[in-house]
Amino acid sequence: MPASEVPPGQRTAVDELGHGDPGDPDALPEAVDAVIDRWNPQGGALLRAMAAAGEGSSVDFFAPDDANTTLLRTELARFEPLIELADPAPGSDPAAALIVFDAGSVLGADMFALIDRLRAADQRILLAMNGFHAYQDWRSTRDRNLELLAARGITDLDIVAVSTRLAAAARATDDSALLDRSGVAALHATLAAATAKGPADGAQRRTAVRTRVLADTRARIDEQIAALRSGTDTDRIRAERIGLVAERDGGRQTGLAAVRSQVQLARVDLTTELGAMVRALHTRSRAELDRCDRAELRAYPQRLQQAAGELSVSVDAVIDERVIEAARRIGTAAPTARRRDPAPRVGPDPDKRHRGVEDHLMIALGASAGVGLGRLFVAPLSLVPTLDVASVPVTLLLGAGAAAWVVRARGQLAERNHMAQWVSEALVNVKAQLEQRVAGMLVDIEAELAEHVMRESTARAVAVDRRVAELDALARRLVAERPAQLTACERDIVTLDRL
Incomplete structure (x- = not known):
């Protein structure tokens, strides 16, 4: 196939150099x-x-000392004629830099200073x-460099884009189109134009170069003829079409399956984390009570x-984080707006605790314990006959006070237990509301993520259908066009064979 399109700046030598002298007996026919x-x-x-006529045979080489520069020297050395890339030295008379x-x-x-110095030396x-x-x-970097050169009044310089990696890959795969894209051949042609000494110098070398170019051109034509006859392009198109x-569904089934699996995983994770958060609140509440x-x-x-x-x-907040993570794993956009339900209610306030048999029993036990403690405290007074009678009211007062304290303490303990029981029941209710909240949010999120997947898969399916139609047309x-292309290739072969 003819040489494929190459990056800008790689055909400068082709565009700027004219044909050889028409009177040159070694010049090729125009058809060739x-x-x-x-x-x-x-x-x-x-x-x-x-x-073309030049003024020297070597080129001063200004480049960083790295592996890419070494590879560039190696690739340029594979071309004929051999271009001598010399390190700059005082007193040298290079053809170009x-x-x-x-x-x-x-x-x-620094680069502009080097360019200005070389231009001042008329190099x-x-x-x-x-x-x-x-x-x-x-390409943007190349255009920017050309703009910087133009801003300094330098408009006669072009920048050739080269890739030694592509050139090495082209030689390894014997891909002539890739070699043209690498730009190394264009750079070599430009250097050859700058270092050529004229038609009379090196006639044998010119003949060898011409022979190699003709052989390379014929090899490219033969390669294209073989590709046309084997139907390689058609096979490649067919393979791409099958893929x-x-x-064709645009990944819809895969995307929906991913949505379902991620939502289920989110439900399990959120339920587990919600239970842990409620248990932590319950533990904290018991400690506060x-x-x-x-x-x-x-x-x-x-x-x-x-x-x-x-x-x-x-x-x-945990739901938001989990939804964003699920959307990231699915490969779609996370929902931007979600329903925000009000905070769950703990339920009605606890009922007033009713006094029962235990409370009356505690009163009796408290009075009995109080009287016993009172008699213990006034026992020394009973040894004095005159104070024995006075110890009775003291004993009764101490008994009543102890009974009141025991009843109050027992009542507070009962109120605390009553409140603890209410808190346990209220948190069960809160957990149920929050689980319902999580389930409702996950349903909404699953529907929205599925809608995203459907929309994106539809767009991809349309693009696939469009590409399939393009491949069919191609x-x-x-x-x-294959017969006409084969005829054109054979005609070019005949043209070369006439030499």
């Missing part, structure tokens, strides 16, 4: 030149470079950016309601 330019543009540029810089960098002050300058394969935006048809007096016990339902509100906020066009 046309075939070479069509199939091997870099080879045509090299032939014209060999016929080649400045190589990284394809991802913008020209700086021909060639610029090349190496390694463009590693930078997706290398696209297999993905142990420290509460009667007034704090009466106000504790409000405190528990506030804690339930804080718990619902924490649950919402396959039909290739089949229709």
